[in-house]
Amino acid sequence: MYKVKEIFRSIQGEGFNTGKESVFIRFSGCNFWNGRVEDRLEAKCNFCDTDFVGVNGKNGGNYNLKELIEVVERVWDLSFSLKKKNVILTGGEPLLQVDKKLLDFLKKKNFTVAVETNGSIKTDLDFDWICVSPKDPAHWNQKKGDELKIIYPQDKFNLKEIVNLDFKFFFLQPKDDSLMKLNLNKTIDYCKLNKKWIPSFQFHKAIGIQ
Numbered sequence: 001m002y003k004v005k006e007i008f009r010s011i012q013g014e015g016f017n018t019g020k021e022s023v024f025i026r027f028s029g030c031n032f033w034n035g036r037v038e039d040r041l042e043a044k045c046n047f048c049d050t051d052f053v054g055v056n057g058k059n060g061g062n063y064n065l066k067e068l069i070e071v072v073e074r075v076w077d078l079s080f081s082l083k084k085k086n087v088i089l090t091g092g093e094p095l096l097q098v099d100k101k102l103l104d105f106l107k108k109k110n111f112t113v114a115v116e117t118n119g120s121i122k123t124d125l126d127f128d129w130i131c132v133s134p135k136d137p138a139h140w141n142q143k144k145g146d147e148l149k150i151i152y153p154q155d156k157f158n159l160k161e162i163v164n165l166d167f168k169f170f171f172l173q174p175k176d177d178s179l180m181k182l183n184l185n186k187t188i189d190y191c192k193l194n195k196k197w198i199p200s201f202q203f204h205k206a207i208g209i210q
């Protein structure tokens, strides 16, 4: 069974594919935080802005493979039926649950499949797009993909070194905390001076969509 917090349609709000119409499958659970507010300070990343606990979100549930695909297709058909089908596997940490059977089935149904991962679990699955956003250098194992996204600032990462890894695009995204304005300025300044890094903004938040 796949534990899914929610399934919804929206546009990708950040990174290289900003604006791309997609169905998002948000898998329940993460290996970097248990999702409890009282445990946030001990989490590997304590700035998480996502509710990934449980299966009680929109279209959430415990699904077998066939049921999960049916929900994804239904959600897609509600809005985007004439467009190229795209699904984004996110979380929580999706690679705790995503397997070859699910990927193959989605592709058989003509979806392109992207994954957004914290990079702690190495994968050789044949995704169409891999976005890695590491939060802890000591637990970073997936070091190649399409898009690397660093939440900034995070002193744990040496940006000058990791910019040489095997990714096509390198994004810095301002950390969305009480210092957001300052983080935004720092992000822009760093990217101006270091051209390989591209600023990423969370447009879905700015325009008030999920």
Ligand code: SF4
Binding pocket: 030, 031, 032, 033, 045, 047, 048, 049, 050, 052, 091, 092, 093, 118, 135
């Ligand atoms: S890895 Fe991602 S989903 Fe997990 S706690 Fe950190 S920010 Fe949240």
